Amino acid sequence: MPPSILHEVLTAVFGVRGLAEGTPHLSVLLWERGLDPQAGTWSLPGGLLGADEDLRTSARRQLAEKVDLREVAHIEQLSVFSAPDRVPGPRVVASTYLALVRPESVSTPPSDTRWHPVDDLPPTSFDHGAVVESARRRLAAKLSYTNIAFALAPTEFSMSTLSDIYGAALGYPVDATNLLRILSRRGVVVATGTTGPTGRSGGRPPALYRFTDTGLRVTDEFATLRPPP
């Protein structure tokens, strides 16, 4: 008989909060366990894979059902967490996902659920802290070679806001002028031709930009490795 193994899906939903308040920080959506095992610790949204759904369908269903989140700007698989003793009781293998939401989607979650700064997590359940860490590493890596920031940014933004978003996701400051130079040269962002409201520090209304794509793409392939036209 093959071993009996359950299959769950866990999703690390990231959003940047505090942009308007000048305290941008990367946050993750967690819910507090009311019951044992590990009552009082904080868990990623998820649950068991249903009989008739694939993993992505399951991840989206569980975000809607468990934390009332119906729109994500990007979702992708992270690795599978499969240590035999990762949870007590029957063995459960976890397929994990990274989901990103835009600031306008960072809504108020249900009462047992809260956004927590990724840099200041409460006690997390089982291996969920390691899943958050893996999601953060994936996000930081993809910021360097893809346009993934489109899924964390408002539709239109000043470069000051976009550098706040990069800085929050990476954990260190990013210079807005350098960022604009690189993202423009790579065709990742373009000016909308309009300006936005003056920032907290006053001055001229800032130029607004938008991402050229709203799907993930690699932004810097070696020129020599591109397929022939």
Next chain:
Amino acid sequence: MPPSILHEVLTAVFGVRGLAEGTPHLSVLLWERGLDPQAGTWSLPGGLLGADEDLRTSARRQLAEKVDLREVAHIEQLSVFSAPDRVPGPRVVASTYLALVRPESVSTPPSDTRWHPVDDLPPTSFDHGAVVESARRRLAAKLSYTNIAFALAPTEFSMSTLSDIYGAALGYPVDATNLLRILSRRGVVVATGTTGPTGRSGGRPPALYRFTDTGLRVTDEFATLRPPP
């Protein structure tokens, strides 16, 4: 009762064959099913996840047991294939892996197992063809922003050989001079200071190179996105 779902591991093992013969091509290791379902089709090596092992341990165990492959230069998770009807009978979710072997490891496999050119596959089992395709896409993407070619190349190589390897993996020719310029600038390869045997076309003995790292790393982060020193 949670649904009963089996969990299997499948690995697409890639190697570049035909380098010495001047016919470099990316190949994948497949075994021919002797029994139904789908007798006569070709499958990726793999099998059910054991009760006391994690996925990576399982993948490596199955490569050793099923296709007598004990050394891979690189292995990484691909996505999970989870369509409810992907195989007949009880539901099986498949965690998939990409493994790369160096030319010197591209050994003779057991009798039911063969290396097949990725561009000319025999009839494949179930969704295994889609797994091979996903592995190839991952490899091609990572060639553009990581040093992953270290796991397909001999320990020391001429740039002509390395461009053959890139070309085989990407499916189109790659210019050796451009490749050397980019890989040197990024610190991915260095000259060994020695020369190798003269190639098929004669001429001077070619300079030999090696990869600076034998672990995967991203080779082109935006400078502006690097952490402060």
